[in-house]
Amino acid sequence: MGILKATALLDDLIEKAGGCAVVDGGLATQLEKHGASINDPLWSALCLIKDPDLVKRVRQTQGIYLRTTNMWLALLFECAQVHLEYLEAGADILVTSSYQATIPGFLSRGLSIEEAESLLEKSVKLAVEARDKFWNVVKRNPTQSYNRALVAASIGSYGAYLADGSEYNGDYGPHVSRDKLKDFHRHRLQLLVDAGPDILAFETIPNKLEAQACVELLEEENVQIPSWICFSSVDGKNAPSGESFKDCLDVINRSDKVSAFGINCAPPHFIQTLIQKLKELTTKAIIVYPNSGEIWDGISKRWLPSKCFDEEKFELFAPIWRDAGAKLIGGCCRTTPSTIQAISKALKERSGFD
Numbered sequence: 001m002g003i004l005k006a007t008a009l010l011d012d013l014i015e016k017a018g019g020c021a022v023v024d025g026g027l028a029t030q031l032e033k034h035g036a037s038i039n040d041p042l043w044s045a046l047c048l049i050k051d052p053d054l055v056k057r058v059r060q061t062q063g064i065y066l067r068t069t070n071m072w073l074a075l076l077f078e079c080a081q082v083h084l085e086y087l088e089a090g091a092d093i094l095v096t097s098s099y100q101a102t103i104p105g106f107l108s109r110g111l112s113i114e115e116a117e118s119l120l121e122k123s124v125k126l127a128v129e130a131r132d133k134f135w136n137v138v139k140r141n142p143t144q145s146y147n148r149a150l151v152a153a154s155i156g157s158y159g160a161y162l163a164d165g166s167e168y169n170g171d172y173g174p175h176v177s178r179d180k181l182k183d184f185h186r187h188r189l190q191l192l193v194d195a196g197p198d199i200l201a202f203e204t205i206p207n208k209l210e211a212q213a214c215v216e217l218l219e220e221e222n223v224q225i226p227s228w229i230c231f232s233s234v235d236g237k238n239a240p241s242g243e244s245f246k247d248c249l250d251v252i253n254r255s256d257k258v259s260a261f262g263i264n265c266a267p268p269h270f271i272q273t274l275i276q277k278l279k280e281l282t283t284k285a286i287i288v289y290p291n292s293g294e295i296w297d298g299i300s301k302r303w304l305p306s307k308c309f310d311e312e313k314f315e316l317f318a319p320i321w322r323d324a325g326a327k328l329i330g331g332c333c334r335t336t337p338s339t340i341q342a343i344s345k346a347l348k349e350r351s352g353f354d
């Protein structure tokens with residue numbers, strides 16, 4: 001399938017969803033609700049390591065903290081379950097568990113290169129299998145209101161891999177060049193593309209340099225599926241680095257490989273104004289999937305309480321974001337299947353989709 005046909009799948013989904021498709025919610029958050037403790041440099045990618053031998057080695061290098069020893073195996077099976085929960089809630093797009101899954105990350109935990117590669121591949125397979133399993137059941141029901149979901153392979157920023165909070169400030173220091181970022185992303189991107197997702201999802205990109213690296217990589221690797229590139233924002237106006245979105249979009253707007261641009265894991269009260277701003281800066285589809293409004297403290301590794309938004313407001317704001325021009329809406333960290341169900345209901349009822 002060429003890129004035009006692959007991009008048509010996304011356009012078609014948006015149309016079938018009534019003009020605005022629903023992205024899933026926080027994978028890590030829902031894993032935690034299932035009892036997993038992911039306070040670890042691999043964060044949500046821990047759910048990929050369910051093979052007992054791999055778990056043992058990872059535990060030996062740094063320690064996985066799960067509630068009880070007996071629970072660890074069961075918990076590590078939860079990723080597929082979380083995908084199914086988001087599908088049931090009405091997600092039209094599943095984002096894979098590869099956000100913080102990287103080759104160097106897995107190597108530093110004692111896994112071999114082959115094991116690391118196979119875990120990345122597995123992140124896509126888990127989501128594809130959940131999608132196919134769910135669709136095979138619901139498609140038989142003539143009254144069902146679900147779409148066949150698409151799978152977006154998550155590519156977390158370099159800052160996510162560093163696990164030092166830099167996906168929220170864009171400060172990679174003077175020694176991180178565009179080439180270094182391309183080197184960091186290349187192998188994982190190749191593996192994820194080969195595993196057969198429908199879309200690539202670059203998440204929480206914090207600065208222009210990394211956006212440039214990602215766009216160049218898509219060209220160099222001649223990627224034949226559409227991508228979205230999402231930035232976070234901590235001031236509601238600019239990229240986390242302080243660079244303007246206009247500057248960051250300069251390079252992205254020139255790429256045919258990028259189908260959508262937007263914001264993820266930023267507070268929801270920034271979103272309406274940001275959509276209006278982005279509409280003036282790009283003709284690409286706008287995607288927004290904010291977090292709950294809580295703020296990630298990258299040092300203490302915990303979420304600080306939200307001052308401004310609560311989960312129920314997503315239901316109210318999703319149609320406002322859609323009317324402002326967003327074509328893809330979902331939730332990021334600290335949102336759950338209930339958030340996604342509320343978004344899906346609000347968007348699909350009003351569009352007459354239901």
Ligand SMILES: C[S+](C)CC[C@H](N)C(=O)O
Nearest residue numbers: 043160163164165296298
């Ligand atoms: C989206 S953030 C909450 C993910 C976790 C972060 N990269 C860390 O490892 O601290």
Ligand SMILES: N[C@@H](CCS)C(=O)O
Nearest residue numbers: 026027028044099265
């Ligand atoms: N999609 C990611 C979070 C991005 S900030 C995850 O939940 O693993």
Ligand SMILES: [Zn+2]
Nearest residue numbers: 265291332333
């Ligand atoms: Zn997030």
